[in-house]
Amino acid sequence: MMRSAITALNLHKSFTVQGVRTNALIDISVEMYRGEFAVLSGPSGCGKSTLLATLGGMTKPDSGQLRAGEIDLSSSTDAQRDAFRLRSCGFIFQGFNLFPALSALEQVQVPLDYLKVPEAEARARALAALERVGLLHRQHLRPSHLSGGEKQRVAIARAIVKEPAILFADEPTSALDSSNGSRIVEILRDAARQLGTAVLCVSHDSRLFSKADRLLRMEDGRLLSDERPASGRNTDTREYWHGSH
Numbered sequence: 001m002m003r004s005a006i007t008a009l010n011l012h013k014s015f016t017v018q019g020v021r022t023n024a025l026i027d028i029s030v031e032m033y034r035g036e037f038a039v040l041s042g043p044s045g046c047g048k049s050t051l052l053a054t055l056g057g058m059t060k061p062d063s064g065q066l067r068a069g070e071i072d073l074s075s076s077t078d079a080q081r082d083a084f085r086l087r088s089c090g091f092i093f094q095g096f097n098l099f100p101a102l103s104a105l106e107q108v109q110v111p112l113d114y115l116k117v118p119e120a121e122a123r124a125r126a127l128a129a130l131e132r133v134g135l136l137h138r139q140h141l142r143p144s145h146l147s148g149g150e151k152q153r154v155a156i157a158r159a160i161v162k163e164p165a166i167l168f169a170d171e172p173t174s175a176l177d178s179s180n181g182s183r184i185v186e187i188l189r190d191a192a193r194q195l196g197t198a199v200l201c202v203s204h205d206s207r208l209f210s211k212a213d214r215l216l217r218m219e220d221g222r223l224l225s226d227e228r229p230a231s232g233r234n235t236d237t238r239e240y241w242h243g244s245h
């Protein structure tokens with residue numbers, strides 16, 4: 001049995017700017033599972049970022065249902081959605097979004113400080129997350145002394161340090177060369193497997209497609225296809241739930 005991280009049912013979202021209405025999400029129903037690495041693609045403006053923002057509790061859908069475990073996000077207050085985001089979601093963006101003045105280790109500790117994790121534990125967990133992305137030896141460096149690939153790995157460590165139920169990545173490899181990009185994909189896939197996180201990654205990068213457990217495709221606000229390619233690794237999360245973790 002795959003464990004659901006988030007379930008969306010009949011989501012609609014539109015924007016009206018100067019009297020012109022855009023339907024960014026039209027009747028989207030999708031369920032994201034823990035342990036699964038899903039890649040979302042589609043033409044520019046088709047609604048990918050809006051879907052991530054909605055699933056991640058950053059914007060409210062106009063209608064439809066959104067449920068994460070016991071939490072009904074569609075009828076929740078802003079404070080409840082903030083709490084869900086803080087506790088259960090990780091985000092990775094193409095521009096890394098690191099704090100210039102903080103070392104790699106400090107960046108990764110930030111979310112745990114927000115969650116009020118005691119300092120010693122936060123430090124130990126941040127070091128473990130940096131180790132997971134292969135950056136233990138860079139822990140004291142600030143972003144200006146890190147390469148693009150390393151910065152993205154710090155951003156991933158920061159996103160996975162709280163072991164989120166769901167991890168959203170918006171074009172995480174687009175600023176990277178191919179070997180750094182491949183490494184990021186491996187790390188995201190390992191995060192899904194080893195932490196039992198649902199990873200939803202927006203990408204136009206076809207190299208990612210072959211690594212995905214699941215391929216979602218949007219067009220004009222609609223979810224056009226949702227497939228688990230036979231060539232992908234199994235989508236069974238037993239590896240995590242009954243494995244050595």
Ligand SMILES: Nc1ncnc2c1ncn2[C@@H]1O[C@H](COP(=O)(O)OP(=O)(O)OP(=O)(O)O)[C@@H](O)[C@H]1O
Pocket residue numbers: 015016017022023024042043044045046047048049050051
């Ligand atoms: N805050 C907003 N206000 C008005 N319109 C918006 C807003 N956010 C998105 N839109 C519109 O909704 C549609 C979907 O946008 P969205 O950013 O989700 O697409 P996308 O697939 O992520 O595009 P890209 O690949 O170019 O990032 C677009 O037509 C966009 O112009």
